[in-house]
Amino acid sequence: MNAPIIWLHEEALRTSHPVFRAAPTEAKAIYVWDDAYFRRVNYSLKRLIFIYETLCALPVDIIFGNTPDILRELAPTTLYIPATNNPLILEIITELKTITSVQIYEDEAFVVPKKSADFIRFFQYWNKAEKTAFLKNGGLDA
Protein backbone atom coordinates (compact mmCIF):
# COMPACT_ATOMS: atom_id res chain seq x y z
CA MET A 1 0.00 0.00 0.00
CA ASN A 2 1.09 3.55 -0.70
CA ALA A 3 0.65 6.96 0.95
CA PRO A 4 -2.87 8.16 1.76
CA ILE A 5 -4.69 10.24 -0.83
CA ILE A 6 -7.27 12.99 -0.77
CA TRP A 7 -9.80 12.18 -3.49
CA LEU A 8 -11.61 15.32 -4.53
CA HIS A 9 -14.89 15.32 -6.36
CA GLU A 10 -16.67 18.14 -8.18
CA GLU A 11 -18.45 19.45 -5.04
CA ALA A 12 -15.38 20.17 -2.93
CA LEU A 13 -12.83 22.00 -5.04
CA ARG A 14 -10.94 24.03 -2.46
CA THR A 15 -7.96 23.40 -0.20
CA SER A 16 -9.64 24.94 2.85
CA HIS A 17 -12.15 22.08 2.96
CA PRO A 18 -11.89 20.22 6.32
CA VAL A 19 -10.71 17.09 4.48
CA PHE A 20 -7.34 18.79 3.90
CA ARG A 21 -6.90 19.47 7.63
CA ALA A 22 -7.90 15.91 8.49
CA ALA A 23 -5.54 14.17 6.07
CA PRO A 24 -1.88 13.60 7.02
CA THR A 25 0.62 15.99 5.44
CA GLU A 26 2.00 13.33 3.10
CA ALA A 27 -1.42 12.84 1.51
CA LYS A 28 -1.55 14.14 -2.05
CA ALA A 29 -4.81 15.45 -3.47
CA ILE A 30 -6.01 14.05 -6.76
CA TYR A 31 -8.97 14.63 -9.06
CA VAL A 32 -9.85 11.85 -11.46
CA TRP A 33 -11.18 13.20 -14.75
CA ASP A 34 -13.63 10.33 -15.08
CA ASP A 35 -15.10 10.29 -18.56
CA ALA A 36 -17.61 7.55 -17.67
CA TYR A 37 -18.91 9.63 -14.76
CA PHE A 38 -19.21 12.76 -16.89
CA ARG A 39 -21.08 10.83 -19.57
CA ARG A 40 -23.46 9.49 -16.94
CA VAL A 41 -24.22 12.93 -15.54
CA ASN A 42 -24.41 14.22 -19.13
CA TYR A 43 -22.82 17.59 -18.44
CA SER A 44 -22.64 20.14 -21.22
CA LEU A 45 -19.21 21.34 -22.32
CA LYS A 46 -19.57 24.59 -20.36
CA ARG A 47 -19.92 22.65 -17.10
CA LEU A 48 -16.81 20.59 -17.86
CA ILE A 49 -14.83 23.71 -18.70
CA PHE A 50 -15.86 25.38 -15.44
CA ILE A 51 -14.65 22.35 -13.46
CA TYR A 52 -11.39 22.16 -15.38
CA GLU A 53 -10.66 25.86 -14.91
CA THR A 54 -11.21 25.43 -11.19
CA LEU A 55 -8.92 22.39 -11.01
CA CYS A 56 -6.09 24.19 -12.80
CA ALA A 57 -5.82 26.67 -9.92
CA LEU A 58 -5.68 23.96 -7.24
CA PRO A 59 -2.65 21.97 -5.99
CA VAL A 60 -4.10 18.70 -7.24
CA ASP A 61 -3.06 16.17 -9.87
CA ILE A 62 -5.69 15.69 -12.54
CA ILE A 63 -5.62 12.08 -13.69
CA PHE A 64 -7.62 10.79 -16.63
CA GLY A 65 -9.44 7.50 -16.17
CA ASN A 66 -12.01 5.44 -14.37
CA THR A 67 -12.04 6.44 -10.69
CA PRO A 68 -11.99 2.96 -9.07
CA ASP A 69 -9.34 1.73 -11.55
CA ILE A 70 -7.07 4.70 -10.87
CA LEU A 71 -7.37 4.31 -7.11
CA ARG A 72 -6.78 0.59 -7.32
CA GLU A 73 -3.54 1.37 -9.15
CA LEU A 74 -2.50 4.10 -6.71
CA ALA A 75 -3.36 1.79 -3.80
CA PRO A 76 -3.44 4.34 -0.96
CA THR A 77 -3.57 3.15 2.65
CA THR A 78 -6.49 5.50 3.24
CA LEU A 79 -8.69 7.66 1.07
CA TYR A 80 -9.79 11.00 2.50
CA ILE A 81 -12.99 12.16 0.83
CA PRO A 82 -15.19 15.26 1.23
CA ALA A 83 -18.78 14.37 2.12
CA THR A 84 -21.47 14.67 -0.54
CA ASN A 85 -25.15 13.89 -1.00
CA ASN A 86 -24.83 13.49 -4.78
CA PRO A 87 -26.22 10.01 -5.56
CA LEU A 88 -23.75 9.21 -8.35
CA ILE A 89 -20.70 10.33 -6.36
CA LEU A 90 -22.01 8.27 -3.44
CA GLU A 91 -22.12 5.25 -5.75
CA ILE A 92 -18.45 5.77 -6.61
CA ILE A 93 -17.57 6.14 -2.91
CA THR A 94 -19.34 2.85 -2.17
CA GLU A 95 -17.12 1.17 -4.76
CA LEU A 96 -13.99 2.87 -3.39
CA LYS A 97 -14.78 1.41 0.03
CA THR A 98 -14.21 -2.06 -1.46
CA ILE A 99 -10.71 -1.00 -2.52
CA THR A 100 -9.29 0.65 0.59
CA SER A 101 -10.11 2.36 3.86
CA VAL A 102 -12.24 5.47 3.34
CA GLN A 103 -12.70 8.44 5.65
CA ILE A 104 -15.39 10.99 4.87
CA TYR A 105 -15.25 14.59 6.07
CA GLU A 106 -18.21 16.97 6.23
CA ASP A 107 -17.83 20.55 5.04
CA GLU A 108 -17.94 23.40 7.56
CA ALA A 109 -21.39 23.65 9.14
CA PHE A 110 -23.60 26.59 8.23
CA VAL A 111 -25.88 26.43 11.26
CA VAL A 112 -26.40 24.38 14.41
CA PRO A 113 -27.69 21.68 14.59
CA LYS A 114 -25.16 20.53 12.03
CA LYS A 115 -26.92 17.66 10.36
CA SER A 116 -30.45 17.01 11.52
CA ALA A 117 -33.34 17.40 9.10
CA ASP A 118 -36.53 16.43 10.90
CA PHE A 119 -38.47 18.82 8.69
CA ILE A 120 -39.65 19.00 5.10
CA ARG A 121 -40.70 22.66 4.80
CA PHE A 122 -38.31 25.60 4.86
CA PHE A 123 -40.04 27.47 7.70
CA GLN A 124 -39.64 24.42 9.95
CA TYR A 125 -35.90 24.43 9.20
CA TRP A 126 -35.60 28.21 9.55
CA ASN A 127 -37.28 28.20 12.96
CA LYS A 128 -34.37 26.09 14.18
CA ALA A 129 -31.61 27.57 12.04
CA GLU A 130 -32.24 31.29 12.42
CA LYS A 131 -30.63 31.54 15.85
CA THR A 132 -27.20 30.51 14.57
CA ALA A 133 -27.43 31.57 10.90
CA PHE A 134 -26.23 35.08 11.77
CA LEU A 135 -23.29 33.93 13.89
CA LYS A 136 -19.74 33.50 12.64
CA ASN A 137 -19.16 29.80 11.88
CA GLY A 138 -22.76 29.19 12.86
CA GLY A 139 -21.78 29.85 16.49
CA LEU A 140 -19.62 26.74 16.56
CA ASP A 141 -16.48 28.50 17.73
CA ALA A 142 -18.34 30.47 20.41
Added chain:
Amino acid sequence: MRHLKKSFDNREDLISYVRELAPWAVGKHSYIQGGTDKAERKLAAIDPIAYAHTRNFGDGAISRLSPYIHHGILSLNAVRNYVLTKYSEPAQISKFVQELAWRDFWQRILITHPQWAWEDAEPYKTGFTAQDYADDLPEDIAYGKTGVACIDAFIHELIATGFIHNHARMYLASYTVHYRRIKWQTGAKWFLHHLLDGNVASNNLSWQWVASTLSHKPYIFNLENVDKYFGKLVDTSPLTNHPLDASYEMLQERLFPNIGKPL
Protein backbone atom coordinates in the same frame (compact mmCIF):
# COMPACT_ATOMS: atom_id res chain seq x y z
CA MET B 1 -1.40 6.70 -15.73
CA ARG B 2 -2.31 9.81 -17.72
CA HIS B 3 -1.77 13.08 -15.84
CA LEU B 4 -3.60 15.95 -17.46
CA LYS B 5 -2.23 19.36 -18.31
CA LYS B 6 -2.83 22.24 -15.87
CA SER B 7 -1.12 25.17 -17.48
CA PHE B 8 -2.43 26.95 -20.56
CA ASP B 9 -1.39 30.08 -22.42
CA ASN B 10 -4.97 31.32 -22.61
CA ARG B 11 -8.58 30.33 -22.06
CA GLU B 12 -9.07 29.27 -25.68
CA ASP B 13 -6.31 26.65 -25.31
CA LEU B 14 -7.93 25.29 -22.15
CA ILE B 15 -11.32 25.13 -23.86
CA SER B 16 -9.83 23.22 -26.82
CA TYR B 17 -8.11 20.81 -24.44
CA VAL B 18 -11.33 20.04 -22.56
CA ARG B 19 -13.17 19.65 -25.85
CA GLU B 20 -10.60 16.99 -26.85
CA LEU B 21 -10.99 15.25 -23.47
CA ALA B 22 -14.76 15.07 -23.89
CA PRO B 23 -15.58 15.17 -27.62
CA TRP B 24 -19.09 13.94 -26.82
CA ALA B 25 -19.93 17.01 -24.68
CA VAL B 26 -22.32 19.37 -26.41
CA GLY B 27 -22.44 23.14 -26.56
CA LYS B 28 -19.90 25.90 -26.06
CA HIS B 29 -18.10 27.53 -23.14
CA SER B 30 -19.79 30.07 -20.86
CA TYR B 31 -18.51 33.56 -20.21
CA ILE B 32 -18.58 32.57 -16.51
CA GLN B 33 -15.21 31.18 -15.50
CA GLY B 34 -14.25 28.70 -12.83
CA GLY B 35 -11.46 29.20 -10.31
CA THR B 36 -10.77 30.40 -6.80
CA ASP B 37 -9.76 33.89 -7.87
CA LYS B 38 -12.99 34.35 -9.81
CA ALA B 39 -14.97 33.18 -6.79
CA GLU B 40 -13.20 35.61 -4.50
CA ARG B 41 -13.83 38.47 -6.88
CA LYS B 42 -17.54 37.64 -6.98
CA LEU B 43 -17.63 37.38 -3.19
CA ALA B 44 -16.04 40.80 -2.80
CA ALA B 45 -18.68 42.28 -5.10
CA ILE B 46 -21.79 41.10 -3.24
CA ASP B 47 -24.15 43.72 -1.89
CA PRO B 48 -26.60 42.17 0.60
CA ILE B 49 -28.49 45.46 1.09
CA ALA B 50 -29.20 45.90 -2.63
CA TYR B 51 -29.87 42.18 -2.82
CA ALA B 52 -32.66 42.48 -0.24
CA HIS B 53 -34.47 45.10 -2.31
CA THR B 54 -33.87 43.91 -5.85
CA ARG B 55 -33.28 40.14 -5.77
CA ASN B 56 -36.54 39.20 -7.49
CA PHE B 57 -35.83 41.38 -10.52
CA GLY B 58 -33.99 40.07 -13.56
CA ASP B 59 -31.47 42.90 -13.28
CA GLY B 60 -31.37 42.81 -9.46
CA ALA B 61 -28.22 42.67 -7.35
CA ILE B 62 -27.99 38.89 -7.09
CA SER B 63 -24.65 37.44 -6.05
CA ARG B 64 -24.07 34.87 -8.84
CA LEU B 65 -22.02 32.89 -6.33
CA SER B 66 -23.92 29.62 -6.83
CA PRO B 67 -21.54 28.02 -9.38
CA TYR B 68 -18.70 28.57 -6.90
CA ILE B 69 -20.74 27.32 -3.95
CA HIS B 70 -21.88 24.18 -5.81
CA HIS B 71 -18.28 23.25 -6.57
CA GLY B 72 -17.24 23.85 -2.98
CA ILE B 73 -14.90 26.66 -4.05
CA LEU B 74 -16.75 28.74 -1.45
CA SER B 75 -18.52 27.20 1.55
CA LEU B 76 -21.83 28.61 2.76
CA ASN B 77 -20.05 29.25 6.05
CA ALA B 78 -17.32 31.31 4.36
CA VAL B 79 -19.86 33.40 2.45
CA ARG B 80 -21.91 34.08 5.59
CA ASN B 81 -18.76 34.89 7.58
CA TYR B 82 -17.68 37.31 4.87
CA VAL B 83 -20.95 39.28 4.96
CA LEU B 84 -20.79 39.34 8.76
CA THR B 85 -17.42 41.10 8.58
CA LYS B 86 -18.85 43.73 6.23
CA TYR B 87 -22.27 44.40 7.74
CA SER B 88 -22.91 44.63 11.45
CA GLU B 89 -26.73 44.87 11.45
CA PRO B 90 -28.55 41.52 11.01
CA ALA B 91 -31.37 43.36 9.21
CA GLN B 92 -28.92 44.37 6.46
CA ILE B 93 -28.03 40.78 5.66
CA SER B 94 -31.13 38.84 6.67
CA LYS B 95 -32.51 38.22 3.15
CA PHE B 96 -29.10 37.27 1.82
CA VAL B 97 -28.37 34.87 4.69
CA GLN B 98 -31.82 33.36 4.32
CA GLU B 99 -31.05 32.65 0.67
CA LEU B 100 -27.89 30.82 1.75
CA ALA B 101 -30.06 28.95 4.24
CA TRP B 102 -32.33 27.70 1.43
CA ARG B 103 -29.34 25.93 -0.02
CA ASP B 104 -28.43 24.42 3.37
CA PHE B 105 -32.06 23.36 3.74
CA TRP B 106 -32.11 21.47 0.43
CA GLN B 107 -28.80 19.76 1.20
CA ARG B 108 -30.14 18.51 4.53
CA ILE B 109 -33.40 17.31 2.99
CA LEU B 110 -31.51 15.20 0.47
CA ILE B 111 -29.23 13.73 3.15
CA THR B 112 -32.28 12.67 5.16
CA HIS B 113 -34.34 11.58 2.13
CA PRO B 114 -31.85 10.50 -0.57
CA GLN B 115 -34.61 8.85 -2.59
CA TRP B 116 -36.14 12.28 -3.24
CA ALA B 117 -33.31 13.07 -5.62
CA TRP B 118 -35.40 11.43 -8.33
CA GLU B 119 -38.60 10.12 -6.71
CA ASP B 120 -41.69 12.19 -5.96
CA ALA B 121 -41.58 13.19 -2.29
CA GLU B 122 -45.38 13.50 -2.21
CA PRO B 123 -48.20 13.21 -4.77
CA TYR B 124 -48.79 16.13 -7.15
CA LYS B 125 -51.41 18.57 -5.83
CA THR B 126 -52.51 19.50 -9.33
CA GLY B 127 -55.44 17.17 -9.83
CA PHE B 128 -53.18 14.93 -11.93
CA THR B 129 -51.15 11.85 -11.07
CA ALA B 130 -47.48 11.34 -11.96
CA GLN B 131 -48.59 9.14 -14.89
CA ASP B 132 -50.30 12.14 -16.48
CA TYR B 133 -46.92 13.87 -16.99
CA ALA B 134 -44.71 13.11 -20.01
CA ASP B 135 -41.25 11.56 -19.67
CA ASP B 136 -39.52 13.30 -22.56
CA LEU B 137 -38.53 16.92 -22.92
CA PRO B 138 -40.03 18.32 -26.13
CA GLU B 139 -37.44 19.72 -28.54
CA ASP B 140 -39.03 23.14 -28.57
CA ILE B 141 -38.35 23.45 -24.84
CA ALA B 142 -34.86 21.94 -25.08
CA TYR B 143 -33.78 24.48 -27.70
CA GLY B 144 -35.91 27.50 -26.82
CA LYS B 145 -38.34 27.34 -29.73
CA THR B 146 -41.61 27.26 -27.82
CA GLY B 147 -42.93 30.38 -29.51
CA VAL B 148 -43.46 31.98 -26.09
CA ALA B 149 -41.02 34.88 -26.34
CA CYS B 150 -39.97 35.30 -22.72
CA ILE B 151 -39.67 31.54 -22.14
CA ASP B 152 -37.48 31.20 -25.24
CA ALA B 153 -35.29 34.09 -24.06
CA PHE B 154 -34.72 32.41 -20.68
CA ILE B 155 -33.90 29.10 -22.38
CA HIS B 156 -31.42 30.72 -24.76
CA GLU B 157 -29.65 32.32 -21.79
CA LEU B 158 -29.58 28.98 -19.96
CA ILE B 159 -28.02 27.25 -22.96
CA ALA B 160 -25.50 29.99 -23.71
CA THR B 161 -24.31 30.81 -20.19
CA GLY B 162 -25.25 27.98 -17.83
CA PHE B 163 -26.72 30.52 -15.45
CA ILE B 164 -30.13 32.14 -15.16
CA HIS B 165 -31.81 34.14 -12.42
CA ASN B 166 -33.63 32.04 -9.82
CA HIS B 167 -36.93 33.65 -10.75
CA ALA B 168 -36.39 32.65 -14.40
CA ARG B 169 -35.63 29.10 -13.25
CA MET B 170 -38.98 29.00 -11.48
CA TYR B 171 -40.76 30.29 -14.59
CA LEU B 172 -39.09 27.64 -16.77
CA ALA B 173 -39.81 24.87 -14.26
CA SER B 174 -43.44 25.93 -13.92
CA TYR B 175 -43.86 26.29 -17.69
CA THR B 176 -42.38 22.81 -18.26
CA VAL B 177 -44.32 20.98 -15.53
CA HIS B 178 -47.63 22.85 -15.43
CA TYR B 179 -48.11 24.48 -18.83
CA ARG B 180 -46.66 21.52 -20.76
CA ARG B 181 -47.30 18.71 -18.27
CA ILE B 182 -43.78 17.21 -18.34
CA LYS B 183 -42.41 15.26 -15.34
CA TRP B 184 -40.30 17.40 -13.02
CA GLN B 185 -37.53 14.77 -13.23
CA THR B 186 -37.21 15.43 -16.95
CA GLY B 187 -36.87 19.15 -16.39
CA ALA B 188 -34.42 18.64 -13.54
CA LYS B 189 -32.14 16.57 -15.81
CA TRP B 190 -32.28 19.28 -18.45
CA PHE B 191 -31.20 21.93 -15.91
CA LEU B 192 -28.41 19.71 -14.55
CA HIS B 193 -27.08 19.38 -18.08
CA HIS B 194 -26.75 23.14 -18.47
CA LEU B 195 -26.48 24.90 -15.12
CA LEU B 196 -22.96 25.62 -13.91
CA ASP B 197 -24.37 25.44 -10.38
CA GLY B 198 -26.45 22.35 -11.16
CA ASN B 199 -26.68 20.56 -7.84
CA VAL B 200 -28.88 17.53 -7.34
CA ALA B 201 -30.21 18.68 -3.96
CA SER B 202 -30.95 22.33 -4.75
CA ASN B 203 -32.02 21.74 -8.34
CA ASN B 204 -34.13 18.61 -8.07
CA LEU B 205 -35.84 19.53 -4.81
CA SER B 206 -36.64 22.99 -6.18
CA TRP B 207 -38.24 21.33 -9.20
CA GLN B 208 -40.26 19.20 -6.76
CA TRP B 209 -41.28 22.39 -4.94
CA VAL B 210 -42.53 23.98 -8.18
CA ALA B 211 -44.25 20.74 -9.24
CA SER B 212 -46.02 20.49 -5.84
CA THR B 213 -44.51 17.12 -4.95
CA LEU B 214 -42.59 18.87 -2.16
CA SER B 215 -44.97 21.74 -1.37
CA HIS B 216 -48.62 22.37 -0.58
CA LYS B 217 -49.53 23.68 -4.03
CA PRO B 218 -48.10 24.05 -7.53
CA TYR B 219 -46.11 27.20 -8.32
CA ILE B 220 -47.58 29.06 -11.29
CA PHE B 221 -46.87 32.45 -12.82
CA ASN B 222 -48.43 34.67 -15.46
CA LEU B 223 -47.25 37.26 -17.96
CA GLU B 224 -47.98 40.14 -15.61
CA ASN B 225 -45.49 38.67 -13.16
CA VAL B 226 -42.80 38.19 -15.81
CA ASP B 227 -43.36 41.73 -17.03
CA LYS B 228 -43.01 43.12 -13.50
CA TYR B 229 -39.68 41.44 -12.84
CA PHE B 230 -38.16 40.98 -16.32
CA GLY B 231 -40.04 43.50 -18.46
CA LYS B 232 -36.88 45.50 -19.13
CA LEU B 233 -34.93 42.43 -20.22
CA VAL B 234 -37.18 40.20 -22.31
CA ASP B 235 -40.11 40.57 -24.70
CA THR B 236 -43.25 40.48 -22.55
CA SER B 237 -45.79 41.63 -25.08
CA PRO B 238 -49.10 39.70 -24.90
CA LEU B 239 -48.94 38.98 -28.62
CA THR B 240 -45.74 36.94 -28.37
CA ASN B 241 -46.48 35.38 -24.97
CA HIS B 242 -50.09 34.44 -25.49
CA PRO B 243 -50.31 31.28 -23.26
CA LEU B 244 -49.09 33.24 -20.22
CA ASP B 245 -51.39 36.21 -20.67
CA ALA B 246 -54.12 35.38 -18.16
CA SER B 247 -55.17 36.01 -14.57
CA TYR B 248 -54.18 33.52 -11.89
CA GLU B 249 -57.83 32.45 -11.57
CA MET B 250 -58.01 31.68 -15.30
CA LEU B 251 -54.69 29.84 -15.23
CA GLN B 252 -55.71 27.82 -12.21
CA GLU B 253 -58.80 26.63 -14.09
CA ARG B 254 -56.96 26.04 -17.35
CA LEU B 255 -53.88 24.29 -15.95
CA PHE B 256 -55.56 22.31 -13.17
CA PRO B 257 -59.10 21.58 -14.40
CA ASN B 258 -59.48 18.50 -12.16
CA ILE B 259 -58.91 20.34 -8.88
CA GLY B 260 -62.15 20.47 -6.93
CA LYS B 261 -63.88 17.94 -9.17
CA PRO B 262 -64.92 14.57 -7.73
CA LEU B 263 -62.59 11.73 -8.72
